[in-house]
Amino acid sequence: MRAFAELLDRLSLTSSRNAKLVLLRDYLKATPDPDRGWALAALTGDLSFDAAKPAMIRRAVEARVDSVLFGWSYDYVGDLAETVALIWPGDPDRRPNREPELSEVIEALKAAKRGEVQGLIEGWLDALAPKGRWALLKLVTGALRVGMSARLAKTAAAMIRPASVTEPPEPEGGETVTVLEPVDASDIEEVWHAVEPPYADLFAWLEGRGERPSPDAPGRFRPVMLAVAVDEAADFPKLSPADYAAEWKWDGIRVQAVREQGVAKLYSRTGDEISGAFPDVMAGLTFEGAIDGELLVWRDGEVAPFGDLQQRLNRKTVDAKLMAAHPAAVVAYDLLAENGEDLRGLPLRERRARLEALIAVHEGHRLHLSPVVDYDSWEGLGLLRADPPVGAAAEGLMLKRWDSGYVAGRPKGPWFKWKRDPHTIDAVMMYAQRGHGKRSSFYSDFTFGVWTDEGVLTPVGKAYFGFTDEELKGLDKFVRDHTIERFGPVRSVRAERDFGLVLEIAFEGLNRSPRHKSGVAMRFPRISRIRWDKPAREADTLASVMDLLDSLESGGGRVAKVP
Template sequence: MRAFAELLDRLSLTASRNAKLVLLRDYLRSTPDPDRGWALASLTGELTFAAAKPAMIRKAVEGRVDAVLFGWSYDYVGDLAETVALIWPRDPDHRPNREPELGEVVEALRTAGRGEVAGLLEGWLDALEPKGRWALLKLMTGGLRVGLSARLAKTAAAMVRPATVSEPPDPDGGEAAVALEPVEVSEIEEIWHALEPPYGDLFAWLEGHGDRPDAEAPGRFRPVMLATAIDEAADFAKLDPADYAAEWKWDGIRVQAVRESGVARLYSRTGDEISGAFADIMAGLAFEGAVDGELVVWRDGAVAPFGDLQQRLNRKTVDAKMMAAYPAVIVAYDLLSENGEDLRGLPLRQRRARLEAVVADHGGDRLHLSPVVPYADWDELAALRADPPVGAAAEGLMLKRWDSPYVAGRPKGPWFKWKRDPHVIDAVLMYAQRGHGKRSSFYSDYTFGVWTRDGALTPVGKAYFGFTDEELKQLDKFVREHTVERFGPVRSVRAERDFGLVLEIAFEGLNRSTRHKSGVAMRFPRVSRIRWDKPAREANTLDDVMDLLDALESGGGRIGTAQG
């Protein structure tokens, strides 16, 4: 457990992507099975414990520490695992004689009933030092927050492979060193859904003493191809419009629908299966192969606003009433496999022709074709991007080379995304909350609001990124100096007509929401600028926001852009 705790601690304090990769690679190389496999599973989000809950942790610590003292400490630290790790008082009469191993903890949690976990937890906390306690609690709750994506963890796993491996002893002259081919992260993603933690077969293959795990299971996920953001100033001068197909960048979620040998599955872009929440789609698909596309709600012959799709997201199951009110479809834009044939190596032009034939032959209304957008030059395409005829259903354009194969990852050049400029409003900071991990000492999560007709502020969103580390320090200082009320880890900040901090908020879209007091919810809000110069009274109003929402629902409209 100590090595895993050290890994998490160093990852959380390391900002560099390459440094994180080296840290994890070295850990995976030096740590024996099964601990390294369980560590990889936890970092990729594949490890959960149904019997372990945050409330159980809180109950355990309040059994040994005064509840008021713990509450104050939690308020100051802002993170449950870190607070418990620091404040936990060992039982001197029952301290175990050794620290638990990571694999030992995982196996115990996987088999323990809810009534047994509390006793295990207390024993482990007594055995561990503060850093180990923190790692244990993060492992149990799944909230690692060490700045490492699942794909980056798989990239580090690919780097485990050594340059050479020794063959078994030869009767005529000892061991021979055999060169190994490097492994790309896409190869691991290709077989990932055929693997089970703690990934002994994966590491055996990576280290050259086992066969590559079989990835040919029907219904498997294919690693997705991603686009890079286009640099208008630099890229367009080098690109020929005739080389690129243009499509709308639909405002839904990227999915992969697979139907092979009787196995039907729907995956998110990260490979998470979401079939259960979209049983209506799965029942309405009839092709044999794998389709890459966008999951949207389809109404009145067109893609509906993202807010409609949001009603169906993050649900394990959906009833018939919800399915009827928000009918979901797949807008297809690529064909990865057909009748057992892998098409990813073919150029886009050929894949597109075969996709068009599949959609044309497909019955029902659950599969639609994403149309190619005709254009003569970049100026014409820019005009379409600025005022798309499909309205708010498109958040921009995709540009794809006609000769590009389907390559996992984000290669530079074959595919570009050209998103519309974000909407921008000026809002007033109302509340601030402590962050997590390395931000736990700062007020870094900000709730902002706009003015109502009666002169009050109403919250319209929350943002926790878009600012630099130096700006975070300035924002944190403002919050501390102008706090008017405290609610646990949340502070209410002074916000009046004649005094308040204005934040320029950029966002991708608006949706009507009955769950929010303002009646509106923002999509992907972030702080684009701190308006130290702007009086609070000049921030936008709720009427401004609702006017924009009306305009978006009717096919256009903006308050401003990030350049404004």
């Protein structure tokens, strides 16, 4: 557990991508099985404990520490795991004679019943030093927050592969040196769904001690191909419109729909299976192969806005009423496999032709073709991007080379995304809360609002990125200097007509939301500018936000027909 705690601590304090890769690579090289496999599972999000809940941690610490003192401490620190790790008093009479191993903790948690978990956690907290306690609680709650994405973790795993392996000498004498082919994150993602934690067979392959795990299981996930943002000034002069197909960038979620040998699954872009939340979609797919596309709500031949799809996201199951009110479908734009044939090496033009033929004979309303946009110049395409005929259903455009294969990862050149310019409003900071990890000492999560007709602020969103480290210091100081009320970890900041901090908020879209007091919800809000110069009274009003929403629903289209 000590080595894992040291790894998490160093990852959380390191901002450099390359430094994080080296830290994890070295850990995976030095740590034996199964601990390194469990660590990789935790960092890639493939490890969870259904029986363990944050409330158990609270009950455990409040049984040993005055609840008021704990509340004040948690309020100051802003992170549950860090607070408990620092304040835990320990019990010498219960302290074991050794620290637990990472694999010991995980295997005990996986086997434990809910009523046994709190006792296990208390025993481990007694045995560990503060850094180990912090790592334990991060592991239990699943909130590692150390700046390590799943793909970055897989990249580090690929880096443990040696350049060559020396096999035992043959009878005639001498040694046989086998040169191993290098691997990368995409190679690991290709077999990821064929391996399970703690990944002993994966590490055996990476180290040249075993065969590559078979990626050919039916219904498996294929690593996705991603696009890079186009730089209009730098890229367009070098690109020919004739070389690129243009498609709408639909405002849904990227999915992979797979039906192979009787196995049908629906995956998110990160490889998480979401089939259970969309049984209507799965029942309506009849092809044999793997399709890359966008999951949307499709109602009466029209694409509904993202807010309708949100009603069905993050659910393990869904009832008939919700499915009827928000019928989902896949809008397809690539065919990765068909009838057992892997098509990813074919050029897009050929994959597209086969996709069109497949959808032409597909029955039902759960699978549709994403149309190719007709254009002859970047200027003409730019006009369509600014005012798309499909309205708010599209975030912008995708540009894909006709001759490109389907390559996992984000290669520069074959695919570009050209998103529409974001909407912006000026809002006033109302509340602030401390961040996590490196930001746990700063107020970095900000709730902002706009003025109602009655002259009071109503919250319309929350943002926690878009600013630099230097700007964060200024925001944090403003919160500390102008806090007027405290609600646990939340600070109410002075915000009046004649005093307040105005934030320019950029966002991708608006949806009506009865769950929010203002009646609206923003899509991807972030702080684009801090308006130290602007009086609070000049911030936007709820009426102007609703006007924008009305405009998006009428001109942008609450629903949009696919051409």
